[in-house]
Amino acid sequence: MDRHPYFIQSYCIIRNHTIAINGHPYLAVEHTAPLHDFLRAAYRQLGIDYPKFYKMDGLCKAIFIAVELMARASGPFENDTALVFSNYSSSHLSDSKHAQDISDEANPVASPATFVYTLPNIAMGEISIRHQLHSENVFFIFDSYLPEFLVPYSHAMLDDGKASSIISGWTEVTAKRCDVFLYHVGQAGHIPCTVEHMKRLYQGQERK
Amino acid sequence: MKADVFVVGDQLVTPLGIGSATNFVQLLDGRTAIKPVADTQLSGHRIHAARIDEQAWLNKISRPQRFTRLEQLFILSLQAMIDEYRIPLDRSTLVLLSTTKGNVALLHRASTAFPPARVHLPVMADELQGYFGFENRFVTISNACISGALAISVARQLLRHHDGYQQAVVIGGDEISRFIVSGFDAFQALADEPCRPFDRDRKGLNLGEAIAGVYLSKTPARDAVRIMGVGSYNDANHISGPSRTGEGLYRSIAEAMREAGAPPLDFISAHGTATRYNDEMESIALQRCGLSAVPVHSLKGYYGHTLGASGLLETVLGIHSLKNNRLIPSKGFMHQGTSQALNIITADHGDTVKTGKQPDAPAQPLRTFLKTASGFGGCNIATVFQKA
Numbered sequence A: 001m002d003r004h005p006y007f008i009q010s011y012c013i014i015r016n017h018t019i020a021i022n023g024h025p026y027l028a029v030e031h032t033a034p035l036h037d038f039l040r041a042a043y044r045q046l047g048i049d050y051p052k053f054y055k056m057d058g059l060c061k062a063i064f065i066a067v068e069l070m071a072r073a074s075g076p077f078e079n080d081t082a083l084v085f086s087n088y089s090s091s092h093l094s095d096s097k098h099a100q101d102i103s104d105e106a107n108p109v110a111s112p113a114t115f116v117y118t119l120p121n122i123a124m125g126e127i128s129i130r131h132q133l134h135s136e137n138v139f140f141i142f143d144s145y146l147p148e149f150l151v152p153y154s155h156a157m158l159d160d161g162k163a164s165s166i167i168s169g170w171t172e173v174t175a176k177r178c179d180v181f182l183y184h185v186g187q188a189g190h191i192p193c194t195v196e197h198m199k200r201l202y203q204g205q206e207r208k
Numbered sequence B: 001m002k003a004d005v006f007v008v009g010d011q012l013v014t015p016l017g018i019g020s021a022t023n024f025v026q027l028l029d030g031r032t033a034i035k036p037v038a039d040t041q042l043s044g045h046r047i048h049a050a051r052i053d054e055q056a057w058l059n060k061i062s063r064p065q066r067f068t069r070l071e072q073l074f075i076l077s078l079q080a081m082i083d084e085y086r087i088p089l090d091r092s093t094l095v096l097l098s099t100t101k102g103n104v105a106l107l108h109r110a111s112t113a114f115p116p117a118r119v120h121l122p123v124m125a126d127e128l129q130g131y132f133g134f135e136n137r138f139v140t141i142s143n144a145c146i147s148g149a150l151a152i153s154v155a156r157q158l159l160r161h162h163d164g165y166q167q168a169v170v171i172g173g174d175e176i177s178r179f180i181v182s183g184f185d186a187f188q189a190l191a192d193e194p195c196r197p198f199d200r201d202r203k204g205l206n207l208g209e210a211i212a213g214v215y216l217s218k219t220p221a222r223d224a225v226r227i228m229g230v231g232s233y234n235d236a237n238h239i240s241g242p243s244r245t246g247e248g249l250y251r252s253i254a255e256a257m258r259e260a261g262a263p264p265l266d267f268i269s270a271h272g273t274a275t276r277y278n279d280e281m282e283s284i285a286l287q288r289c290g291l292s293a294v295p296v297h298s299l300k301g302y303y304g305h306t307l308g309a310s311g312l313l314e315t316v317l318g319i320h321s322l323k324n325n326r327l328i329p330s331k332g333f334m335h336q337g338t339s340q341a342l343n344i345i346t347a348d349h350g351d352t353v354k355t356g357k358q359p360d361a362p363a364q365p366l367r368t369f370l371k372t373a374s375g376f377g378g379c380n381i382a383t384v385f386q387k388a
Helices: A035-046 A051-055 A058-074 A092-103 A122-131 A147-159 A195-202 B020-028 B069-085 B104-108 B121-132 B144-161 B178-186 B247-260 B276-288 B307-324
Strands: A007-015 A018-021 A024-028 A082-087 A137-141 A166-173 A178-186 B006-014 B035-037 B047-050 B093-098 B139-141 B167-174 B210-217 B225-231 B267-269 B295-297 B368-375 B379-387
Touching (some): A007 A195, A018 A058, A024 A035, A035 A058, A035 A178, A058 A092, A058 A122, A058 A166, A058 A178, A082 A122, A082 A147, A092 B104, A092 B178, A122 A137, A137 B121, A147 A166, A147 A195, A147 B144, A178 A195, B006 B020, B006 B069, B006 B307, B020 B307, B069 B210, B093 B121, B093 B144, B104 B178, B144 B167, B144 B210, B144 B225, B144 B307, B144 B368, B144 B379, B167 B307, B210 B307, B225 B247, B247 B368, B247 B379, B267 B307, B276 B368, B307 B368, B307 B379
Parallel strands (some): A082 A137, A082 A166, B093 B139, B093 B167, B267 B368
Antiparallel strands (some): A007 A018, A007 A178, A018 A024, A137 B139, B006 B210, B006 B225, B035 B047, B167 B210, B225 B379, B368 B379
């Protein structure tokens, strides 16, 4: 049961080569464009100078963009804003790349720049640096987006006073597909943070 | 008032043996699992590492060919816990699985009997759940090298906030693979000798493998240990290097101690990977917390760095230290080697509770310890455990 007075302060969906912030379209590109190009186009549209972005893998890039847009909508974030992320394939994008690097017949060499991204929580580290968040980070691995777990988990953290607000959601990024749904939950906002609302938002059926 | 959560059982599968009591005795005898390893499957050159011998668990589980090596180790460990503690498989039991890299070795094996999806953690979790018939799906955490320690904290929160959960199994494990070795090599983080945490001449870490588990309950059993406080904070400084000021670890320890009611600590089980920067960072964080005089060890000199399992492994051994009132020496340490001096537990003082700073102190029971862990991505965690 959802009995806590917590609300969605902003949310971002990156899916099918489109980005929407609080239900409003931000960017859409050709479906045929490679993921890489799509995320770069989004970065350029942000109009910021953050060269570290180019070093990130696809998972980090997508999360970086979503959180950047959310910061504009409901930021700046308090520095105790916790991060509770989840996905299915962990850091599979970079894992595959590293596995390929070290299996290369001609030149089997590992790259530190790739290896560092073979951890899903690196994205939370990137976000913490960018937004100066000194907070708790947890990365869960689930079969699919699981608001039945994430919503009560976030509420418990807020109830315990371990964070003033939380950025949480689903961050599945593979070579073929980007399915990112992140939301900023706290005391302010209009959409109640309930399992039902979060399901509908994820499916794109509710607008602010 | 929220329910207390207790550690009422534990289990280890390591290169030093199966069973946590067995492992504890081996440490007091000064045995290390770290050896020179020349295996072309892992690396083109010899490394020092602590690996679990295949013979140790062969024929101990049913239908092993259906499971990957790592899964077999998880099964072995879970089976031992279920048998020993008569753990219910129904909805009252939550299972948390923590691993840094899981079945990642499948990615670079030329031929494998397993489908490609087996590399994904939810698939592995479901296989393990199905093997035992747990009613709840596993909750899986992958948070670099703090995975295991963080899973204890997550389990505690879930137990406290859900009336339906009465107990939780928290299990963590990782294995050494070419994937891992090549990556740490690329970072030049591996020592070409047994590692020396906190020592002046430390050269880097050794990789290790272990499966470690704790059994948590809202009901204190005999010999239970209470989880008194937890803090977990990101450095917000660098994704692959520790903060120079130890900011995240400092905040984590401060929060864990605040929640625990600032109890006197009998010892600290540090992360202590034996890399130059990590150990230095920890000494700074402990100094900032005013804890430099507390006896401290790193267990990496016995097991190497077991990645996601390390926090759980070292928590289990810390608990055995409490129960036996014996401090475990920090293997590999000879000379102070951090800018902030630490009270490292040495072999000379290992069989009593005496340490270098209080050579004549009378032996007294150990009651409380602090476990810390840090990882890539700037993550840190600190947890205070106390005899219930």
